[in-house]
Amino acid sequence: MRVRRLDKKHDWTFGNGFNSYANQSESIAQCVTTRLWSFTNDWFLDLDHGLPWLDKMGKAINLSELELKIKRQVLETQGVKQLTHYESNFNADERTLTIIVDYLDIYGTSHSAVYRS
Template identity: 35%
Template sequence: MRYRRLDEARDYAFGHGGADYLTDSPECVAQAVGTRLRLLAGEWFLDLQEGTPYAPAVLGRHTKESYDPVIRARILETEGVTGIAEYESEYDGETRRLVVSVTIDTVYGTATVQEVM
């Protein structure tokens, strides 16, 4: 598995040759999970079915029973993920942010992902 590394601003890294890529590592799979969670359904013009279905499945349904299964499924469908070791989500109604913290088992080892949506 090969993934272009993202910098601190979540932009693609360029100018460092092979160092701009994550290859066959837990960090590589973790970045893939984060990228997939941030992609909205219908946002990618090449495949409008791809993406996390926030509009129908997450937004406006501020219950763990509604959004956790959708997010967990999206994580488990990521290439290289073999399972979820730990999962926690917390919704803050005042800031309208959902924080997902997950420890994933990958084909390369264990990785931790934290995404704020």
């Protein structure tokens, strides 16, 4: 798998030839992170792609239901072999959600992806 690298602002990188692309484990890690930050109904080619972040805003959160969707999103990412750890922390007072997902890719490399809202 090969994907265009993202910079610190999550924009595609250009102008560096093949160095503008991520390969193997790096590309899988980037895809997992991108999928965690994806919103449903945001990509016109696949309205089911992404997680229901906007649907959950301002409503009571069912963390176990959301956990299943997040785990499925990570496991369905091309190149992810298995989840090794999942942790979430919802702080109602600060209205923040932190999710940490550890996983193993098809190359045998362990990764950690973090989502913070």
